Amino acid sequence: MSALLRGEWIKFRSVRSPWVMIAVAVAVVVALLIAGIAVDSSKGRDPAESLAVSSTFVIVLLLVLGVQLIAQEYRFGTIRATFTSVPDCSRLILAKMIFGVAVGLVSALIAIAGSFVVASIVANSYGHSIPIDARLVETVSGYVLAAGISVALGIAVGSITRNSALGITAVLLDMFVLESLVTVFASEGLGSVLPFRAAFASIPATSIRSGLSLWFVAVLVYAAWAVGLAVIGTVIVERRDP
Amino acid sequence: MQIEVSGITKRFGSVLAVDGLSFSVRPGAVTGFVGPNGAGKSTTMRVMLALDRADSGQATFDGHRYRELADPMRSVGALLDAEGVHPRRSARNHLAMFAATNRIPDARVDEVLGLVGLADVATRRAGGFSLGMSQHLGLALALLGDPPVMILDEPANGLDPEGILWIRRSMRYLADQGRSVFVSSHLLSELGQVVDELVVIGKGRLLASGSLHDVLGTQGRxxxxxxxxxxxxxxxxxxxxxxxxxxxxxxxxxxxxxxxxxxxxxxxxxxxxxxxxxxxxxxxxxxxxxxxxxxxPSLEDAFLRLTSKTQEFRAGEAGS
Missing domain, CATH: 3.30.70 (Alpha-Beta Plaits)
Known part of the structure; x- marks a missing residue:
């Protein structure tokens, strides 16, 4: 598996587009968090809420990154060479998922840690400090885990659609239309276990509410969606000829 | 490493692409794989490499299916689609990412780039490569694991005369080292100069196989x-x-x-x-x-006689 992960790392680092997406995600987290913590904390705003403000944008961006990590291989035809080098599809998709989780986790950690450092400096210049409490720790933990799972879920969706535009459209439709419709017209309980409701429930300070009251249960539900879709993707990849 | 193809059948919907195809490819020889357009050559090669799933039959490499090979690039080198490259990725990184998955040392990447004459453009984006350069990069990928088997689909596509000569000599050199070289090409005159054995197919079925001499001798009077x-x-x-x-x-x-x-x-x-x-x-x-x-008797003569009844379509006769 380490050999496959190294291959994925070289694929990732050797083109510019994933770096641009990561940079944009990090920049959004940093900018909103610094603005929220450094400026608004003087007005008594919760730093966890400042962090949660960026979550929708970052989760969408990381999902798109995940879709691209596999769909680009189909687009440029490198998937055939990939499958001749690693004919076991399940190992390949597992490696991509593990790598995707790592990319999401590390990106979110760097973004949050960096922005807290800068925000602390700015807050100190206003003469106050950033309050660190249990809610902030839970929000950071949920945010980082949701970020990692988002990239993996994007990869799972990409393995099913094999097409960037189709994969991204499916993700956005589900996130902004389908899940809202299910929640409104079906049941709140069912809506709360849908993937993106679960993703936002993983971040306690987010304004999007879900029936999942415990953030770590929401993380598990979101991860289960990623794993389930990856299993479907693997079966489809095994049956379809690349 | 001996390749055995046994009774491969592959159907795409109602189209029977390969129909119970069986043949062998022996080590130390260049085996040509010829047939009209749509005869099933590329499909057969893809089935051999586990890229397509056969409806029945199998291909084995010294008794092992492709999927069973550990680090398959070290056993089988394949050139199927030379243009399958991310246009913004350098030639070196293109090879390095596949080398990593099969535990092939980084030094080998530079070695094969030198072998195929791409050392000077190793850090250039592959999207700017000509078809010929892409073909060289595809061959470098096939050579990466220093494999005992080479499967090459139309390796001379897009190459200039110097490149074609280079491919021909490379195939001969690889076979003389004891490797099994299995190559499809529509450039029959080129193929005729290098192959030791021939597998001729039409409409997915085996029409003839054996040494070049045998195929020409029996079919070309x-x-x-x-x-x-x-x-x-x-x-x-x-x-x-x-x-x-x-x-x-x-x-x-x-x-x-x-x-x-x-x-x-x-x-x-x-x-x-x-x-x-x-x-x-x-x-x-x-x-x-x-x-x-x-x-x-030329390979063209033998080919035309063997495949004349199996072509699904052909160009109109001159002057007709």
């Missing part, structure tokens, strides 16, 4: 070109022996001669009678010859 001012009479005499005669490429074959009039110097293409017999026949009948040239 002796060919002789004759030029004579009394071509019509000579042609009729030759036809009486049962040999086939074509006058200026427009005459009827066998049993008679058409085209041209008596006294004109015409060319006859004779099949089924050797040059000595044609010369003796002409001398015995006092016919003057301007040219008498024995021709070796």
């Amino acid at each position: 002796p060919l002789v070109t004759v030029v004579s001012p009394d071509a019509r009479r000579l042609g009729e005499l030759i036809a009486r022996t049962g040999a086939a005669v074509v006058v200026d490429d427009v005459g009827a074959e066998g049993g008679g001669v058409e085209g041209g009039g008596a006294g004109e110097s015409l060319r006859l293409d004779v099949t089924g009678l050797d040059a000595a017999s044609v010369g003796e026949l002409a001398a015995a009948n006092g016919i003057v010859l301007h040219e008498l040239t024995p021709r070796e």
Whole structure:
């Protein structure tokens, strides 16, 4: 598996587009968090809420990154060479998922840690400090885990659609239309276990509410969606000829 | 490493692409894989490499299916689609990412780039490569694991004459090292100069296989070109022996001669009678010859005869 992960790392680092997406995600987290913590904390705003403000944008961006990590291989035809080098599809998709989780986790950690450092400096210049409490720790933990799972879920969706535009459209439709419709017209309980409701429930300070009251249960539900879709993707990849 | 293809059948919907195909590829030989367009060559190669799932049958490499090979690039090198490259990725990184997955040292990447003549452009984006350069990069990928088996689908595509010569020499060199080289190509004259064995297919079925000599010998009868001012009479005499005669490429074959009039110097293409017999026949009948040239049966001749009934489509006849 380490050999496959190294291959994925070289694929990732050797083109510019994933770096641009990561940079944009990090920049959004940093900018909103610094603005929220450094400026608004003087007005008594919760730093966890400042962090949660960026979550929708970052989760969408990381999902798109995940879709691209596999769909680009189909687009440029490198998937055939990939499958001749690693004919076991399940190992390949597992490696991509593990790598995707790592990319999401590390990106979110760097973004949050960096922005807290800068925000602390700015807050100190206003003469106050950033309050660190249990809610902030839970929000950071949920945010980082949701970020990692988002990239993996994007990869799972990409393995099913094999097409960037189709994969991204499916993700956005589900996130902004389908899940809202299910929640409104079906049941709140069912809506709360849908993937993106679960993703936002993983971040306690987010304004999007879900029936999942415990953030770590929401993380598990979101991860289960990623794993389930990856299993479907693997079966489809095994049956379809690349 | 011996390749055994046993009873492979592959259907795409209602189209039967490969139909119970079986053949062997032995080490130390270049085996050509030929057939008309749509005969199932690429599908067969993809099935061999586990890229397509066969409906029945299997391909094995020393008894192991491709999927069972540990680090398969170290056992089988494949060139299927040379243009399958991310345009913004450098040639070096393109190879390095596949080398990593099969535990091939980074040093080998630079080695193969040097072998295929791409060392100077190793850090350039592959999107800017010509078709020929992409083909070289594809070959570098096939060579990356220093494998005992090479499967090459149309490796000369897009190459200039120097590149074609280089490919030909490379295949010979690899086979002489004891590797199994399995190559498809539509450049039959090029293939004829390098292959030791041939597998000929049509409509997904095996038409012939064996050594080049055997395939040419059984399918290509002796060919002789004759030029004579009394071509019509000579042609009729030759036809009486049962040999086939074509006058200026427009005459009827066998049993008679058409085209041209008596006294004109015409060319006859004779099949089924050797040059000595044609010369003796002409001398015995006092016919003057301007040219008498024995021709070796070519791969094109054998190919056309073998596949003439299996082509799903073909270009219109010249002049028709």
